[in-house]
Amino acid sequence: MLDFTGWLVINGTLLFEVIGIFAFALSGLLEAARKRLDLVGMITVSGLTAFGGGTLRDILLDRRPFFWIENSAWVWVLIGICLVALVFMRTRHLEPTQQAMQWPDAVGLGAFTAGGTQLALDGQVPAIIAVIMGVLTAIFGGVLRDIVVNEIPKAFSDHIPYSVIAFTGGWVVVGLNYLAIEPFIAVAIGALFTITLRVLALLLGWRLPAWKA
Amino acid sequence: MLDFTGWLVINGTLLFEVIGIFAFALSGLLEAARKRLDLVGMITVSGLTAFGGGTLRDILLDRRPFFWIENSAWVWVLIGICLVALVFMRTRHLEPTQQAMQWPDAVGLGAFTAGGTQLALDGQVPAIIAVIMGVLTAIFGGVLRDIVVNEIPKAFSDHIPYSVIAFTGGWVVVGLNYLAIEPFIAVAIGALFTITLRVLALLLGWRLPAWKA
C-alpha cells in the first residue's frame, strides 16, 4: 500500500507531484525505448529521470532520507510501469509520442520546481541557491537521462524555454515566502505559475535566442 | 602494507571482495586501453569502475568514510596495476580479452551485490531499497566507466542478464536476514548464489527479452 501522507504534509502538492513523477518516469521510459535499452536500462533510466533531480538536490542540501527511500513503494510502481510498458510496447507497437508527454511534463516541471525551491528555503539557503535547487530538482532528472543514453542534454541545447521558466517560477516561490505567505500556498501558486508559463511557451512556440549559423 | 582487517570483519567476504575489485579495476583498464586513454584516464576509469558503485551507495546511504579512503592502500594498488599494464600492453601488445574477464567479473558481481545489500540492511532501509543498493554497488562502477568513455552503459543495453541476476541475489540476502541467519553467512550464500546464476547465464547464453526490430 502506498503511503504518501508524509510527502503530502511536507509540501501539500500531492496530486501535482504524482503527475510529475509519472510524467518524468514515462519520459525516461520513452527515451529508453527509443534507444532500445533492455528492461534494466528502462527501469534505471525511468528512475533516474523521475528521482534523479530530487536526489541530487538532497545530496547538495545534505537532506536525508531521500524521497524514494522513504517512500520505497514508488520503486515497485516504477518497476511495474516498466514491465507493463515492455509487454505493451512489444505487442502493440504503441509508443505514446513525446508530443503528448509535454503536458504532464509541464505539470512535473511546475511541481518539482516549486517544491524543490520551498524545501531549499526551509533549509535557510540564500534565495538564488533556493531557486537553483528548484531548477535542479525539475531539470536534472532529464539531464541525467540524456547523459546516460549518450546525448547532449536537451535542457541545455534545444532553445525551448524550460529551465528558464523553472527559474522564473522559483523566484515566485521565493517572493511569496518573503511576503510571509503560507509555504503551502507559495508552492501551489509557484507551481501553477510555472505550469502556465510552460504551457504558453509550448502553445506559442517561444524560443531562446539561438546562435548565428 | 595493506590492511584489510576492517573490511574483513565488516562483511567477511575478503577473498571475494578482492577478486571483485581486481576484476572491476581490470575491466576499467581494458576499456580505457580500448579507447586509447592516457595514464590518467586509465587510473581514473579503473578506479571509477572498481570503487564507483560502492561510493555511490555510500553517498546515497550517507555512510562515511568510503572504503577506498579508509583503505587508501588500494589507491596505490590501482596506480601500480595501471603503470604495469601500460608498460606491458605497450611492449607486448597483450590485451586480455573481455571474454576471459567475465569469470572474475562474475565473482565481483556476487561479492558486491551481497555485500552492498547487507550493508544497506544494516542501515535499516526497506528491503527493496537494500536490494537496489546491492545492485547499484555491483553495476554502477561499470555504468560510470561506460559514461566516461562516452558509450551507452552495457548494463542497460546488452540484454545479457547481469543486473537482473544481482537483483535476484540481493533478495536472497534479504530473505536470509529475515530468517535471522548470521549476516556473514547470508552474504556468503547470497554471493555464491549470484555468482552461480551469472556463470550459468554465461554458459547457457541466457538473454533478456529484446525489442522487436
Add this chain to the structure above:
Amino acid sequence: MLDFTGWLVINGTLLFEVIGIFAFALSGLLEAARKRLDLVGMITVSGLTAFGGGTLRDILLDRRPFFWIENSAWVWVLIGICLVALVFMRTRHLEPTQQAMQWPDAVGLGAFTAGGTQLALDGQVPAIIAVIMGVLTAIFGGVLRDIVVNEIPKAFSDHIPYSVIAFTGGWVVVGLNYLAIEPFIAVAIGALFTITLRVLALLLGWRLPAWKA
C-alpha cells in the same frame, strides 16, 4: 557585494582562486558555445566546470556548505558572464581561443590542486587521498564539462600532462605539511609549483607516453 573573506582566511589564495574560477568558468563557456548550447546550457556547463570539482571533493569529504552556496554571489557572477558572453559572441563573433585560455587555466590548476589538497589534509585523511582530492578539485570540473557535452574527457585522453602535474603539486603540499610549514605557505608554494610545471609543460610541449598506433 562579493564577500570572499571566509574563503580568503581558509586557505589564503584569494587571487589565485578567483583567477582559477574565472578561467574554468570561461572554459566551460567556450565549450558550450562550440557545441551551440543555449543560455541555460552555457550557465550550467560554466558552473559545472568552475564549481564541479570542488563540489565533488566536498561531497566525498562530507564537507558543507559548498563554496558556491556559502558565497552565492558567485552564481550571479556566473549568470552575468554568460549573458554578456552570449550577447558579445552573437554580435562580434568573438571567440577567445582555447590557446589563450591555457594560461589562466594553469593558474586555476595550481590554485585548485593546492587548496583542495590542503582542505583534505585538514580533514585528517591519508596523504594519497588528500592528493587525489586536490587532483579531483582541479580536474573534475573539466571532466564533468566534457561528459555533459558528450565527449571523452580531455583530461583522460589528450596525453598532455595536466592531472599528473596536479598530482605532483599535491605531494608538494603534503610534503610541506609534514615539515610543519604554515598551511597558508604550503598552499602558496604548492600552487606556484604546479603553475610553473604546467607552464613549462605547455611551453616545452611535454607529452605523456602514448599508445602505439
